[in-house]
Amino acid sequence: MAQSPGNRSERLASWLESRAPLSGVVEFLRHKEVPWHKGTFFYLFGGVALLLFCVQVMTGILLMFYYVPAPEGAYESVLLISAKVPFGWLIRSIHSWSANLMILALFIHMFSVYFMRAYRPPRELVWVTGFVLLVLSMTFGFSGYLLPWTKLSYFATKIGTDVTKVIPVVGEGMRNFLLGASEISGPTLTRFFALHVAILPPIFTIFLGLHLLLIQLLGMSQPLGQQKARGIPFIPNFVLREGIVWVVVLGLLAVLSVYLPWEVGEKADPLASAPAGIRPEWFFTFMSQSLKYIPAKVMGMEGEALGVYAIGAGGLIFFLVPFWDRWSREGRRHWLVTAYGVAVIVFLATMTSLAYFKPY
Amino acid sequence: MASESRFSLTRRSVLDYFLGGGILALLGTMVYPVFRFLLPSRFAVAHVDTVRVASTSEIKPNTAKLFRFGGSIGILVRTPGGEYRAFSATCTHLSCTVQYRADLEHIWCACHNGHFDLFGRNIAGPPPTPLAAYDVAVRGEEIFVSARKV
């Protein structure tokens, strides 16, 4: 960025350029534009999710300094972090809040892309990688939930992993592989820990890299039906807008973490009976709640299995939208696509709010 | 104030200084907690399963030592015969802390004169049940006490 005249800086620039030939990248960024229209605001949510992911990585690394991944020490170490380590309560609280906000940001990001039909060719793979990132994020949430080894997380995980049982033939084996034992116990904790801090992060990073790279190569999607909308420069106009949102999100994170600190709860006791009000993390409640409404037997099939398959099928249709939405390729909005998206949102919102306001 | 090139800030305005300062301050508020978080401080790591209670030279036969065991108190007894035994020091009557009586050669609770033998069994006075026993392990010079595995 140094533009001041002078031999010295020019020499430095050329020295750098010959060793790190990035002038192309700089040039690219200089000319990168973001379409300017009514929905530009929604483009910011991908960036928010990115910011929150960075917060997760940083706070996650910090927590690893004190966390002990063993049934005898996990709960105690989380207590230690939130009670004794200076600012430990804050860092743990931020990690929890940021995780939840990240999922929320991802959902907003995904639905805005869906309704803008931004997944249409040639951006199918951007959609696919993005969807994978959402699934990975939810897996992050699921595995991280167990780590404090509290009563609530123990039983929520028990219920969550029991869902795999509905898969014919391999379901039981899959569950045991996931748990490392036939019941949630020490091996489960270490497995979930490995998943959470060693397996998921590199996979997530690869997909995130792909996702970002593809967007750079393909450019941001134009609104449907417009060949070439007006654009604003990515730097600095869009970046400044993103900056404002980031700062606001950071402020929100601070407020939430301090005024609504995440409770530690009671230590898990495998012998105790499940406490009332067991619920998974909010982004899984739609699943557990809808399974409650399905009768035990539906036309000779296990109700739960049926529910899981139905939800899975619904998710798959959603995931495959770039491949069956032929209309958007021709620049048309079809009511069916919109209706399906709205149906998914209504379903998720109804089930999630039912889980909170009318759990029984 | 707009510069000729969209992507160069040649002339620094007051606003830019404020912006830079603000960003630095925000970074500062992030770095400080992280720094404090990582700085080793004087807190004990929560080990509730096993605690080091004493060294072997510290406890003579026919004496005992009270120690903290998680959220409760334990008593490490060295019997007149030289054996180490450890129990919960919470009296089973009304939860007072018991003590060792070298003259009686057993454990005694001062609150209501409860007596426990060297196996923690209630032998006299109001305590209704024995003291919970812990496991004792001597490693070198160190005596460790751990919760008895059920």
Added chain:
Amino acid sequence: MRGNSWRRMVFSALGAAAVFLLAAPESRAAAPQPDSCVQCHRALPGKLGAPAKMLEADIHAQKGFSCVNCHGGDPASFDVKVSMSKEKGYTGVPKPAEIPALCDKCHGDLAFMRRFSPSIAVDQHKAYQTSVHGQRLAKGDVKVATCASCHNAHGILPAAHANSTVYAPKVAGTCSKCHADKAYMKDYKIPTNQLENYLQSVHADLLIKKRELSAPTCNDCHGNHGAFPPAVSSVSGMCGQCHVNNRDLFVKSPHKPAFERMKLPECVVCHSNHKVVRVSEAMIGDKSPAVCVSCHAAGSPQLRVAAGMRKQIEDLKSLIHRATEELEKAERLGMEVSEAKFSMKEARTMLIKVRTQVHSFALKEVEKEAQIGNKVAQGALQTALGALKEFEARRRWVILPIVLTVVLALLLFLKLREMERKSPGGV
């Protein structure tokens, strides 16, 4: 565990061991097989058949004894005229007055009883003779309890057996068979409400409801075989079997000589005898329901001491309560107060000691103990309040980054506006 329950245990547990090693001597020898008494009587209905059927579970039968050992006769003969003949020593149903001596034939003979249990007590008959029951029996009162009244005549079980009539939780019921029977007790002019009172006591709650076998029942204060009402001046000795510290403090207190002069039954004066209810601070003080006011006049210096002791307890109790509450509040907010919570154990111990110390009836002693507790609880309370303050401070400090983010967002917005003065997007 106290002497009596020990004895109960030893009596039954050790007794089981020795019998198979030695044969019983002549008249007390084990019954022959087959046993005609059992074989015939088992087939008989009602009263005549019941004893034979009850024999199986009887501790004596288990040790090899049978009908013949108490009733005489010849169990080898199946001819009623022979087996139940005087010539063969048949004595029939013993009269109540004969029972103690009959049982004592074996139970008073250490050389014999040793075979079953080396340290078994053999003084039951002697003890019985000193008891009110025994003394009245000697004077010809056959309504009194003898061995069989409490232990049953047949189907006698060891005291530790839960079905035994002398199993600790059942003793009160056994004694009350007579002592709660108003008609039966009419001639003796003693109360019959002991069971009713006892059942309301903390002792009965422990022993009968909670099956806490070390809690006392009738015989722990009155004796069993030597049953006798304790002398007025020996009450503290009874209670002191378990409540040692209370006794020790009481006997050194001014109440001891005063009660002795007035012939008042020590502990019972305040705590009652059979109806020993769970104590509370309300018992002490200068106003009803405090028991002190039943003797001491209003405004007397003694009542001032009582009120002072009450205040010490109440103060420490409320301080402990407050400290515990604040500590829990701090803990819920994620503050580290485990050290202070830990120290509260000592404060609670001191509260119990203070309540015991009341039996010295010396305000100074009570204050001394209370002060230690106060200091500990006060320390914990301060820790809790400090932690709560720090929690508030956290909330205040976070204002800084929040304000910063707001300001920064504003600055960024200004910057953006400045840049895009001409048109949104700056193109």
